[in-house]
Amino acid sequence: DSGVTQTPKHLITATGQRVTLRCSPRSGDLSVYWYQQSLDQGLQFLIQYYNGEERAKGNILERFSAQQFPDLHSELNLSSLELGDSALYFCASSVDGGGGGLGYTFGSGTRLTVV
């Protein structure tokens, strides 16, 4: 157990639907990062939050949104789902904003299948 908890582990949903993925960071970590891993695109950075504030944005589609709550857990919302959104979605956390030279702790991921 890495200390980063992601739920659900698996999700199967239909095109056009909306889903919410949840992440609880490791205790004491203030930063949360979301990544998408697919066979054709590899590991893509989506978005980062630090202590409740959006810190950096990557290749996140407009159909996707995220937030970090006061208790530091984060949710990634995916809407108007398409077949191409099928992927592993990872959450990672770190104690600082990422520049302190510490590694990131990853959760075990949510496997999303859009049918």
Add this chain to the structure above:
Amino acid sequence: SQQGEEDPQALSIQEGENATMNCSYKTSINNLQWYRQNSGRGLVHLILIRSNEREKHSGRLRVTLDTSKKSSSLLITASRAADTASYFCATVASGSARQLTFGSGTQLTVLP
């Protein structure tokens, strides 16, 4: 977009041999990290090397960094079947951006 490429894409060796994986990146970095991923599982942090460091060791792992060539290598000595996994390098860029940018990964298979 990917930060860079890893080489080779796949590597198959016998148990007890050493495995070397290479990573190239494109931008100036604050640090470079290596991660391991077992099939379909989460990524596990292995080692971090800062931009002002040239070499770092951790157990059977040795990482080198050449910032002039924008490249790094990961050496796993005396490999074991349990080392079979995908290995990714990831960089934290210099400046304000702090997220990890991953390479394409090397699939290592260690045969017993």
